[in-house]
Amino acid sequence: MLRCLILLIFVCGSVYATVLEPVTLQLKWVHQFQFAGYYVAKQKGFYREAGLDVNIMPAQMHQPDEQFKVLTGQAQFGVTHSGLLEQRMSGKPLVALAAVFQSSPYCWMVHADSNIYSPKDFQGKRISHLGRSEGAELVLILERAGIDVSQLPIYSGMSPLQDFKMGKFDALQVYISNEPFKMAQQGIATRQICPKHYGINVYADILFTSEDVYTYRPELVAKFRSASLRGWRYALANLDEALQITKLYAKQKSYEELANEADKLLPFIKAPGIPVGNMSLARWQWIAQLYHLDLISFHEHKSAFLYSDSSKTEINWSWMLILAIVLSILCVPMYISLVLQRKSYSLQD
Template identity: 85%
Template sequence: MLRCFYLFAFICTSVHASVLEPVTLQLKWVHQFQFAGYYVAKQKGFYRQAGLDVNIVPAQKHQPDEQFKVLSGQAQFGVTHSGLLDQRMQGKPLIALAAIFQSSPYCWMVRADSDIYSPKDFQGKKISHLGRTEGAELVLILERAGIDVNQLPIYSGLSPLKDFKSGQFDALQVYVSNEPFKMAQQGIATRQICPKHYGINVYADILFTSEDVYKYRPEMVSKFRSASLRGWRYALANLEEALQITKLYATQKSFEELANEADKLVPFIKAPGIPIGNMSLARWQWIAQLYHLDIVAFHEHKNAFLYSEESINDINWSWMLILAIVMSVLCIPMYVGLALQRKNYSLTD
């Protein structure tokens, strides 16, 4: 039996060996403070402590298809928008692990001298191209104000910031931490009209994985998620250090730009009384209703779509049960052999 114990210890040690497991995280955009928690988790060694060697890959600006990268196996994890739910209900085997942003940072930007102050003022105004997948909440706030978005004139030029500055159209879809800052640097004062201000608090920057990764590497998924959230908690508690770490990745941005991003984005990440990354079933159902998704279909998909630590524990217990059975099968012949050997010794004596 002692041999069984040593064999069991050897197997466990091998399973938890110090060799780091390679993992790729595909971002939804280029390196910036928006992804600071992941940089911190890597640089502070949180991933390494979890046995992971994480490669953080920025998106290509003109082809940020993070969902395809994960589904095709080019990455194990990705960061995407709340439209992930719609994609899941269309049949894509995607799983939401955590919502880093409790509210969407997508806003409409108008010039400070514009007569647009609220969604109802968009009537007859020329706006930038409507993205109904990412940033669908921007369409929602207009529709809720009674605006027929199909009747609005659409800007379709190739230089949106330049043309916005020259007044060729009235409102531009922006990420609250980016374009307004660029306009301010050029001396153009702007205002932002954001879904959050009108009660549309959809999740954003969803950390996600695929069903295959979740099914075959559940412990790795749990470790990556835990280390990532630890990185985000550390980043928000140590902003100055988080900015310094982010600058190692976002080399194309000035420290001033990154500091502005942090200032603008932290309120979208932190919500009173809500842990970093928290997701609720009720909130996702509300998002499904906002996006006019089939609620019956939502309830069919919800358990497979939302990550649960309990299911990971169930998988781990199943793994331990299988290991125990294997050990029993291995040890029984050894035990029988030992018993026969002792019997032979006693007969010889």
């Protein structure tokens, strides 16, 4: 009888331990070191410890749309760019949870023998096509140097890397950890002109969610955010292990490519004295001013746009907690029944 009792307790405890809430994280690009912290959080069990079963979804390379996936409920969380603020102010109910990159890794790539050394040298040069939503900081560094971007000839071909290599245009918008490495592998020497080097440190790779999830599932948001940042802290402190874990996801990339990514991206993630994922209201206001956004509108949206622990003080009973209570109610009568049955057998003896 004692064995039955122990077995019952074990079964009930196992049920509690294995009930995980399914959650989807939508990335802004394909699997690579750029998202290492999330892979680490999953593989090291940080999400599981938070009661979450996280599915990390890569973007479609030719049609990334992480904000749409989150807004439509196809994903609870996503990773996006600093244009998130403009989207919020235009009416999309999106909430910024953490800024993993303290500076943008988007840069202009030019040939090493080019006469382009700084933004002011872009006058009359042919550049790759880019919009103002993602990579807007690349336009900003040119405008701040007095360049009328609307007057620059634009390349809009279908093979940008190959055409850049052949010299068909002068400057290509790149992610500092990707295209320059590909060019170097082909023996093409390049250099990069990055917003970070000219004082434009806009946030990048921002973890975000929808206002509905933030409002109605604050405990889920807090758990996912905490476990994700824990993953990033572990990844930064254990780079070799983080690279090995990332390789499980980024199967299309070599270990050498991933190591190069880590080396190039660390300066954009780490900032002296700033915790991983940190965001400040003052910095977001500065970003709004850089993007020429209406500051009155910014102040109207800021409280709903930025994550805050203090704004979620009420007690929230998750479905997992409710399930645990239900299981307890079911297990207790069974326990009492077993105890009474055992006493009955003892009296008979």
